Amino acid sequence: MTLLVAESVTKRLAEGVTLVSDIDLRVDGGEFVAITGPSGSGKSSLLYLLGLLDRPTSGRVLLEGQDTASLAPPALAALRLARLGFVFQFHFLLPEFSALDNVLIPIRRRGVLKPAEAEARAMSLLGALGLADDARKLPEQLSGGMRQRVAIARALANDPVLLLADEPTGNLDTKNAAAVFDIFARLAQEDGRAVLVVTHDADLAHRATRRVHLVDGRIVSDERG
Amino acid sequence: MRLLLDLARGMLARRRRQTLVSVTGVALGVAFFIAIASLMRGFQTYFIQQVIDVQPHIVIKDETRTPPAQAAELAITDGAVSINGVKPRDRxxxxxxxxxxxxxxxxxxxxxxxxxxxxxxxxxxxxxxxxxxxxxxxxxxxxxxxxxxxxxxxxxxxxxxxxxxxxxxxxxxxxxxxxxxxxxxxxxxxxxxxxxxxxxxxxxxxxxxxxxxxxxxxxxxxxxxxxxxxxxxxxxxxxxxxxxxxxxxxxxxxxxxxxxxxxEEQNRNILTVFVIQNAIMYSVTGAILLVAAFGIYNIISTVVFEKTRDIAILKSLGFTEGDIQALFLLQGAIAGLLGAVLGCLLGQAMIEGLAQVRFATETPAGNDRFMLAQDWRIFAVASGFAVVSAGIAAVIPARRAARLDPVQIVRGAA
Known part of the structure; x- marks a missing residue:
């Protein structure tokens, strides 16, 4: 099933710099896609465009068949809340709130689950990522790898169909980085989500089921397996 | 929304000292307003009470408000009539x-x-x-x-x-x-x-x-x-x-x-003085609250500046611009509300203190102390003004927060 379609997506800045140009991409559920490329090749920009954080200058992005170009900012926000999950290089956990509360933020914002159900869901997500004992701790009491796993739990809070990660292992050591990629692989394989990960680490990229290589804002290779 | 309230509280609690300073600013403004308004209102009420007590409330006099029309004026209604040497009628x-x-x-x-x-x-x-x-x-x-x-x-x-x-x-x-x-x-x-x-x-x-x-x-x-x-x-x-x-x-x-x-007509000159007195009082206490509002503006601005990453992640998680704006307006309102509550308590204390003051003058009415009005409306006006001005002070930083572009912040932090 096709989750995400990009049709001739181009992003130019006002100063005339082209970040990505003429990208055509289809991503199906269950795919684990690594977007690779040298720095400045536009991989992060492409991820933000696909994740509806940014709008393309031309071309369009379809999520689950819906054209997002015509949607107003609040509708995009609603889509991000319900259908997408983000993980960044920096964990971006709110420092005042415990791991559990951080995971609860998107669930509470969506407001579908009752408080008790929401907490149970957040706990099960943290538990699945091996953080059951650390749920009540503040981010500053957790290690870097643990924080990134809390961030992943938060990205999964509303059960998104598409998980987007921007250099999620950039601040992690090899062991933790490998663990994060294992989690991503499992999420794609077992739950039928699509996972898009931007990385410049070729070894990690090979753990993905598909590798899209970008140079100067264009796709130069797209290999599977 | 409960979630926004929790987030706002968390962010303010993190900056406890700064929050305390700006809350104290608001509280002082509110307290001074209450104390001064209570003094002024108390004195005015006392004064009017005295006037009402001593004088009849209405006096009917044996004269007319305008002199009676002269025969020439009645005869020539559309002309300019000037009459010299009019004497009162002998009656x-x-x-x-x-x-x-x-x-x-x-x-x-x-x-x-x-x-x-x-x-x-x-x-x-x-x-x-x-x-x-x-x-x-x-x-x-x-x-x-x-x-x-x-x-x-x-x-x-x-x-x-x-x-x-x-x-x-x-x-x-x-x-x-x-x-x-x-x-x-x-x-x-x-x-x-x-x-x-x-x-x-x-x-x-x-x-x-x-x-x-x-x-x-x-x-x-x-x-x-x-x-x-x-x-x-x-x-x-x-x-x-x-x-x-x-x-x-x-x-x-x-x-x-x-x-x-x-x-009221007989004492209009004094009542007019009261109006001016009140205007002076409101401008002075208004100025105090204005300064306090700048304190609020300052802390919300600082929070927005420090919280750009959190704002970015909240937006990428699916919070709308409206959510973000509400989040920071709420922080301003909380600071204003805390200041108002604290200010009311402080103001009450100041009133109690002023009530203890005794003057060593022997005035005819036997009045040797401040006349203080205990009116809930003074407290309500002061609190309302504090909360509203705190809210307004938070508008500018809150809007700036709402407009932040998460992409730029995420890039910058990476």
């Missing part, structure tokens, strides 16, 4: 048909009325001559519109009836004439009538102008003295509801045609 002055008017007034609910005749006279005792104003009263009615009875230090109001030509005079007047209760003085009016009058009472109001020049006799006696039999030149009214004085005065004047003044 007996006084309120016409005062008896009927009195009946009408007394039939009104919540109105007490008393007819009086005032006129000048010379009091002579031995070699001393002093000019006074004698007010002829009907004690039964007069005691319902004025406080003369309360101010009597010797004798009683009723004694006017028991003596032949009884006279009640002010304490200073009695001292200057050298008379005592029971003495007989000679009163001479401008019309040449001379009466022997017996001092049956002495009053003391504390107001020099009254104590020194005022005398009271029976209405009938004064009508004889002034040679104006059956004439009444003022009707004094006292109302159960003071606030009705002005509209009622207008109704009476429209009905009777006699010039009718409410206590």
């Amino acid at each position: 007996v002055r006084g309120i016409r048909a005062s008896g009927e008017k009195l009946d009408i007034l007394e039939a009104m609910p919540g109105v007490a009325a008393a007819p009086i005749l005032t006129g000048p006279a010379l009091l002579r005792y031995g070699a001393r001559d002093l000019s006074v104003t004698i007010t002829g009263i009907d004690p039964q009615r007069y005691r319902r519109v004025a406080n003369l009875e309360k101010d009597m230090i010797q004798g009683r109001l009723e004694d006017l009836r028991s003596a032949a030509n009884g006279l009640i005079i002010g304490s200073t007047l009695a001292y200057r004439l050298g008379v005592q209760l029971g003495d007989t003085v000679i009163a001479v009016s401008p019309r040449g009538v001379t009466l022997q009058m017996k001092i049956v009472g002495i009053f003391h109001t504390g107001l020099v102008s009254l104590d020194q020049t005022q005398g009271y006799a029976l209405l009938k006696v004064n009508q004889v003295l002034q040679d104006r039999s059956n004439v009444v030149n003022q009707i004094l009214l006292r109302l159960d509801d003071v606030t009705q004085a002005e509209p009622l005065a207008r109704r009476i004047e429209a009905r009777f045609g006699d010039r009718t003044e409410s206590w």
Whole structure:
């Protein structure tokens, strides 16, 4: 099933710099896609465009068949809340709130689950990522790898169909980085989500089921397996 | 929304010291406002109370508000008429048909009325001559519109009836004439009538102008003295509801045609001073709260600046611009609310403190302390102003936060 379609997506800045140009991409559920490329090749920009954080200058992005170009900012926000999950290089956990509360933020914002159900869901997500004992701790009491796993739990809070990660292992050591990629692989394989990960680490990229290589804002290779 | 409230609280709690400083700023503004407003309002209320207490609420006089139209003016209505050397008509002055008017007034609910005749006279005792104003009263009615009875230090109001030509005079007047209760003085009016009058009472109001020049006799006696039999030149009214004085005065004047003044009209100069006084008070305390609002602006700006990453992640998680704006407005409102609550407590404490102050002055009314108003509306106005100004102060940083582009922040942090 096709989750995400990009049709001739181009992003130019006002100063005339082209970040990505003429990208055509289809991503199906269950795919684990690594977007690779040298720095400045536009991989992060492409991820933000696909994740509806940014709008393309031309071309369009379809999520689950819906054209997002015509949607107003609040509708995009609603889509991000319900259908997408983000993980960044920096964990971006709110420092005042415990791991559990951080995971609860998107669930509470969506407001579908009752408080008790929401907490149970957040706990099960943290538990699945091996953080059951650390749920009540503040981010500053957790290690870097643990924080990134809390961030992943938060990205999964509303059960998104598409998980987007921007250099999620950039601040992690090899062991933790490998663990994060294992989690991503499992999420794609077992739950039928699509996972898009931007990385410049070729070894990690090979753990993905598909590798899209970008140079100067264009796709130069797209290999599977 | 509960979530936004929790987030706002968390962010403020993190900056405890700064929050405390700006909350204290608001609290001080609110407290000063309350204390000053309470002082001002208290004094004004006290003053008006005194005025209302001493004076009749409405005075009907034997004159018209505008001079009567001259025949030439009536004949030539569309021309410019100038008349020189107009003399008042030679007629007996006084309120016409005062008896009927009195009946009408007394039939009104919540109105007490008393007819009086005032006129000048010379009091002579031995070699001393002093000019006074004698007010002829009907004690039964007069005691319902004025406080003369309360101010009597010797004798009683009723004694006017028991003596032949009884006279009640002010304490200073009695001292200057050298008379005592029971003495007989000679009163001479401008019309040449001379009466022997017996001092049956002495009053003391504390107001020099009254104590020194005022005398009271029976209405009938004064009508004889002034040679104006059956004439009444003022009707004094006292109302159960003071606030009705002005509209009622207008109704009476429209009905009777006699010039009718409410206590508000008679004291308009003082009431105008109060308006200016209030304007000064509001600008001073407003300035304090303005400074406090800058404190709020400062802390919300700082929080927004420090929280750009959190704002970015909240937006990428699916929070809308409206959510973010509400989040920071809420923080401003919380700071404002805390300041208001603290300020109300502090203001109450200041009022309690001011109430302890005693002045070593001997004022006639026996007033040696601040008059303080305890009015919940002062607290409500101060709190409302604090919360609203804190909210407004938070608007600018909140909007800046809402417009932050998460992509740029995420890039910058990576």
